[in-house]
Amino acid sequence: MDNKEKQELIATLISEGEKDKAVQLLSDWSYQSSFKDIIFSVLEPMLVEWGKLWMSGKLSLAHGYLSGKVAEEFYLLAANDTEFKNSKVKSKGTVILGNVEDDYHPLGRRLVGIYAQAAGWEIIDLGTDVPAELFIEKAIENKADIIAVSAMMFTTAKNIIKVRHELDANALSGKVKLAVGGAIFKLRPELVAEIGGDGTAETAINAPDLFDALLKSKAI
């Protein structure tokens, strides 16, 4: 079976809701070749392809959720593999990721984490309902390049202003870029500037491109 066929088989299993079978198969193939090979030749190309299909409306959020679960569980297995650990390329940079204070909609954020990690970013995921001060504290502690904040609704997107204020108060604006995302920004793109964001991505699959662009624009 070539890599393309392996990708298709994993995609089929995920579409049918067979998460455990997909993880098991990826694991079996990894022991036959290597975790590095299966991640770079099977899983990540499949995630990229699915991201494109999701963006074009051909796959659902549930597909994205399940592919994320498969990737998450398989990355955990790979994390224990010495060869894979040694093969990792240098991180592009560090992103502090989280849902803003009062936001409890983790799905988009988790997908951003998976796609960005696959693209070579170091992700520190703070979870849901994260206060502005904690984003800043973790950004300083980890010398982060980007704070990425997710909010689903208008009511919670407003809380991102506090993150911008904290960046300003700590003289970090420009040095640490503020990426924002979530359903409300697709509906109201003008909100990105209103709440002090440096940029947004239309979907989770676009997040790594946004991070690349923000890194380039970052003040040294």
Place this chain on the structure above:
Amino acid sequence: MATVTGADADYQPYTLLLSLYGASLIKSDTYPYYRDPELWFEGQRAVVDMFDPDIVITPFSFPIEAEAFGSELIFLNKYAPNTRKPLLSNLSQIENILLPDPEKSPSLQFFLKSTDLFTQYYGGTKAIACPIHSPADFPALLMGIEMWIDTLFFHPEAVEKMMQKTIEHFVRLGNEFIDRGATFLVVPVNFTCPMIITESIFRKLIPYLENAFSQIKGPIVIHNGGAKLLPFIQQFAKLPNVIAFLLEPSESFDEARRLIGDKMVLMGNLDGPNLVNLTNNKAKEITLKILNNRKDDKHFIFASSNADIPYDTPVETIKTVVETIRGFKKYG
């Protein structure tokens, strides 16, 4: 009703989702507006006086329906309320969900008293539409989208327990609306759509929807809720009591007709939330485009799609839409 039966009438009926906009017309803060049925109705009377729609709509706020189960609300000025966070954080809590009693729950009383006021003032002269959350979508509001997707994939017993609860609530509240004078229920399917779930999950949910809809004593309109309807429209069309679909703005009425035939009512599909961004000329142009597309369709009702028309939308923009509809010669 002529539109439902397909009777010839040189008249284009219309409705717009102006639930929130009533607060704008009477210059009310949204907190009291979404708490006091009398104040809410005052706003809707202002809507009727100003725009005279053929269908009036009782409060369109699913977070308030979730509040009846215990969810906490957040109020922002000029916006409808939202839930602060999902009520459930793990599946074991499903057992503890107590169904709200429509007669005792202040949240449900807000809907029901508003419906009574509509029936009292507009019964027999206007159609009364009552929005209610779909029993298959409600769990996503109570536990969050991610947890509900996970439950549907991996926890069939929890799905069964959850759906029993939401179906019982849906049937009880839905029939209460009908008993109090609702012409039909409006059921958005924000979650039960191909943007959110896979086809296999949708197939799992269909029997639950059949069960719930079959127990409703009146007609049901499926509302896009901001999602595309067409990929699943044929399955929705087979559900009991479903008489109409309100399409998403980018969807094709011709394609909908191809999929479900000529008998069911189609509604739509002016983008309500985007109306605030349009010039009067652009609003007129889009309205005319929709009207011309359905010129010969006897089962068509012009309607705004997606969520509420925003609070700050200029009155003149809405008037432009209404005047364009009223001046349009159907079948002419």
